[in-house]
Amino acid sequence: MLNLRYRLAIIAVLVAVSIWALLPRSTVQRVDTGSGVARYDTVRQVPIRRGLDLEGGMHLTLEVDQSKGAVANMSDAIDRALKVIRTRIDQFGVSEPVVQKEGTDRIVVELPGVQDQQRAYDIVKEAAFLQMEIVDKTQALDKAIPHIDALLKAKGVTGAAPAAAPGATPPANAGVQSLFSNAPADTTKKGADTAKAKRGPAAAARSGHGASAAADHPGRADSAKDSTRQDTTALASLTGGPFSRLVQQGQMPGEFYVAESDVPTVTRYLSMPEVRAQLPPGKVIRWSNDTASIGQRPYRAFYVLDQRPIITGEYIVDAQPASDPIEGTKVDFRLSREGGRRFLAETSRHVQDYMAIVLDSVVMGRPPVIQSAISTNGQITMGGRDLQAAQDLALVLRAGALPVPLKVAEVRQIGASLGQDSVHAGVRAGVIAILLVVTIMLVYYRFSGLLAVGGLALYLLYTLAALAGFDAVLTLPGLAGFVLSIGIAVDANVLIFERIREELDHRKTPRTAIDEGFHHAMSAIVDSNVTTVLTAAILYQFGTGSVKGFAVTLIAGILASMVTSIFVVRTFYMIWLARVRAPQTISI
Amino acid sequence: MLRIFHNTTYDFIRPWRIMVAITVAFIAIGLVLLGVSWARTGHAVHYSIDFTGGTSVELHFDRAPDVGTLRSALDGGGVRDANITSFGSDRDFTIRAQGTGTNAAAEAQAPSAERVAARIDTILAQRFGKGAYHIVRTDAVGPRVGSELQRNAVFAILISFLMTLGYLWVRFDWRFGVAAVIATGHDILTTLAFIKLLDLEVSLTVVAAILTVIGYSLNDTIIIFDRVREDLRRKRKESLYATLNRAINETLPRSVMTHATAFAATLALLFFAGEVIRPFAWVMAFGIVTGTFSSVYVAGPVLLWIERRWPREGRQPERSGGAKAKAPPAATGAATRSPRAAAVRH
Numbered sequence: 001m002l003n004l005r006y007r008l009a010i011i012a013v014l015v016a017v018s019i020w021a022l023l024p025r026s027t028v029q030r031v032d033t034g035s036g037v038a039r040y041d042t043v044r045q046v047p048i049r050r051g052l053d054l055e056g057g058m059h060l061t062l063e064v065d066q067s068k069g070a071v072a073n074m075s076d077a078i079d080r081a082l083k084v085i086r087t088r089i090d091q092f093g094v095s096e097p098v099v100q101k102e103g104t105d106r107i108v109v110e111l112p113g114v115q116d117q118q119r120a121y122d123i124v125k126e127a128a129f130l131q132m133e134i135v136d137k138t139q140a141l142d143k144a145i146p147h148i149d150a151l152l153k154a155k156g157v158t159g160a161a162p163a164a165a166p167g168a169t170p171p172a173n174a175g176v177q178s179l180f181s182n183a184p185a186d187t188t189k190k191g192a193d194t195a196k197a198k199r200g201p202a203a204a205a206r207s208g209h210g211a212s213a214a215a216d217h218p219g220r221a222d223s224a225k226d227s228t229r230q231d232t233t234a235l236a237s238l239t240g241g242p243f244s245r246l247v248q249q250g251q252m253p254g255e256f257y258v259a260e261s262d263v264p265t266v267t268r269y270l271s272m273p274e275v276r277a278q279l280p281p282g283k284v285i286r287w288s289n290d291t292a293s294i295g296q297r298p299y300r301a302f303y304v305l306d307q308r309p310i311i312t313g314e315y316i317v318d319a320q321p322a323s324d325p326i327e328g329t330k331v332d333f334r335l336s337r338e339g340g341r342r343f344l345a346e347t348s349r350h351v352q353d354y355m356a357i358v359l360d361s362v363v364m365g366r367p368p369v370i371q372s373a374i375s376t377n378g379q380i381t382m383g384g385r386d387l388q389a390a391q392d393l394a395l396v397l398r399a400g401a402l403p404v405p406l407k408v409a410e411v412r413q414i415g416a417s418l419g420q421d422s423v424h425a426g427v428r429a430g431v432i433a434i435l436l437v438v439t440i441m442l443v444y445y446r447f448s449g450l451l452a453v454g455g456l457a458l459y460l461l462y463t464l465a466a467l468a469g470f471d472a473v474l475t476l477p478g479l480a481g482f483v484l485s486i487g488i489a490v491d492a493n494v495l496i497f498e499r500i501r502e503e504l505d506h507r508k509t510p511r512t513a514i515d516e517g518f519h520h521a522m523s524a525i526v527d528s529n530v531t532t533v534l535t536a537a538i539l540y541q542f543g544t545g546s547v548k549g550f551a552v553t554l555i556a557g558i559l560a561s562m563v564t565s566i567f568v569v570r571t572f573y574m575i576w577l578a579r580v581r582a583p584q585t586i587s588i
Numbered sequence: 589m590l591r592i593f594h595n596t597t598y599d600f601i602r603p604w605r606i607m608v609a610i611t612v613a614f615i616a617i618g619l620v621l622l623g624v625s626w627a628r629t630g631h632a633v634h635y636s637i638d639f640t641g642g643t644s645v646e647l648h649f650d651r652a653p654d655v656g657t658l659r660s661a662l663d664g665g666g667v668r669d670a671n672i673t674s675f676g677s678d679r680d681f682t683i684r685a686q687g688t689g690t691n692a693a694a695e696a697q698a699p700s701a702e703r704v705a706a707r708i709d710t711i712l713a714q715r716f717g718k719g720a721y722h723i724v725r726t727d728a729v730g731p732r733v734g735s736e737l738q739r740n741a742v743f744a745i746l747i748s749f750l751m752t753l754g755y756l757w758v759r760f761d762w763r764f765g766v767a768a769v770i771a772t773g774h775d776i777l778t779t780l781a782f783i784k785l786l787d788l789e790v791s792l793t794v795v796a797a798i799l800t801v802i803g804y805s806l807n808d809t810i811i812i813f814d815r816v817r818e819d820l821r822r823k824r825k826e827s828l829y830a831t832l833n834r835a836i837n838e839t840l841p842r843s844v845m846t847h848a849t850a851f852a853a854t855l856a857l858l859f860f861a862g863e864v865i866r867p868f869a870w871v872m873a874f875g876i877v878t879g880t881f882s883s884v885y886v887a888g889p890v891l892l893w894i895e896r897r898w899p900r901e902g903r904q905p906e907r908s909g910g911a912k913a914k915a916p917p918a919a920t921g922a923a924t925r926s927p928r929a930a931a932v933r934h
Contacts, residue, residue, distance in 0.1 A: 429856045530755060
């Protein structure tokens, strides 16, 4: 048996370490000022990390999206994606974010204090996979449309498409008319876009967005009038079948417009594998991010593009938001030297072609025409979106593209006030639980109960210190587990005390009874606690976020309760025995 | 010295038939209810979106809104079949839109869970105005994550079963292990029946509570078995029935005290820790009751039954126990386990 002095020393050291671990300390934290710029601030607090459910904030689980093709090297891709997201979040300015891998194809992102859900998605989820792709000029889709119509008819899709609202039909035809009169002939269009491209000196990746495209119409219509070379027959054939009914040809080859209300239907048609098969290999259909009003109705464009990008975003070395009185907000980007060389080579081969700027499979604005070879500088116009959108896009372009597309698999967002309420309620329940347990122990075990209460106080201290020391996260279920463990923590004491009582019944002296009591109760205490630790460990293994917090609290609580009931309370008894010398009775 | 249930000699085991009948009836009622709702809705219990996937939005309105208006606004906005419940007050609501199911085509078409949350916000902002409410909490779980969590929960429960069985096997005799695990299985079944009767929503936290109940109930069973083991060693002449009764009586004051303190903490959670923790506290409170019950009336009778089927030889203490004596003398510890395992499977 350890010397009493050593025991006291060990307890004192444990207490000192615990108090030190729990001392409020100043930490420098990044605080989001709301504008995306982080500010550093000093906060003084008890170093127990609170989970999102107590702190408020956002929890996101991102999953590799394999719906558009399997990812070859998953573990490498996910590691790179992790790095990219970490960089982005650091720039986003959140205090103590968590970004970690979960399983093989998931990333968990925790953003304490973040409440702007949409913005957080944009930052985290935006693949920022930038590609420049040449717009198809071989009329690949035009040729395929009769086949697609036939195919859809064969599948039982009639002219009255199910998803199209009945009222949508006449205006859609009006749309055809207006486009018709706008005469989408090659010559006119080139003229119009050339003029437009001249406005910008850099003229790199200029994208006319929807609004400017609509604004261009009147002028274009004028010049179209003298153009007689109209592909009227092709357009006429576009109005018959279930697919062509919904699709109007745009002004450049490979551009098509669909009424906004028909977009889901067309998307559905285009996602059918048989329909996709009608398109020549190497071509891909992508939607535009902007709508254009033709007549009174919003239309959305899609483009047929060469699938092989002439350049991708990995060559971007810098991107900055900018705002321009004529073009609105935009993002200027600069390519690396190697990227510049490639870009130069490709663009010089594609002069007079249209180049789509594709971000995450969505065409940004209208594809501009390539006037001449371009090397390292380019820009993306934001199509009427605000400066913050430009800032965020620049941010994700700088941080790099995600190597794989990600989708949000899980979102949990907790308001700060709810978290605060939960903490209050949890603490209140904890205090009441302590009062109840202390009362029960004191009434029933008297002096020994007092020793147990002393042990319980140290138990609370040790458990909290363990949570702080191991940097565990205190969650709401964790808090509940902590309260519960207060009730269970005295179990070991109860076992020992009851055992001591039995030994006393066998007419043993208090000193022997205490020794025997501790000795005999040991196996039951160890066995029962080991099983609880085992279940908690399993819970930790299989649980997520808040449940993991519960498991950690439970394990910390059990370990602390074993230390206090077996070691600390024993020491208290030893002190008592040393002072009273040979006690005849013991209050238990 | 204040003592309760001191030196009692209750014959706890005697009415075991009645007790088993009661608990079997309770479980049967629960299972029937579970089966009925499984047949009718496809879900045995009311799963939270943790497991089904879907979206749950918790709202606080500044002024109490009309629930009908709320529902029609959501229906009109395309969030159909949303489950609207109020909690706490008539100004706090939870809107739940469950996952769309397993149809792959529907899933591709259906808006993802996070979009539903955004749409609910838009609809409410249109109908009630931006400042009239605020979103307290949003949970959106994709279908894959949901089914994975579901699988993990079942896994966790099964593995904790096996691990505790393994531990008890090493520390005690296999008879004790089997009896304790059957008692634990009983606790899971009664807890499920209880969850069904109260129509509690089964979330991750509730599964955590079930696992804690498993740990707690085992703890209780082990305390009694530990005493049985000790008494068997000391009083070899006594029948197991008598030993079991003695052990339960001897540990009775401890049981009462321990359950009292644990129950006190659970009640504090139930009444003071708020809405979110309440289902957890309910399960825990019931778990303490059923865990205590099963330690006596399930673990005990099962142990007696096993003892009758596979009596230990010569009533030796189990450490140098009967099973080992059966094994070939040269067999190692690991090898002795396999014939025992075979015996369990009979």
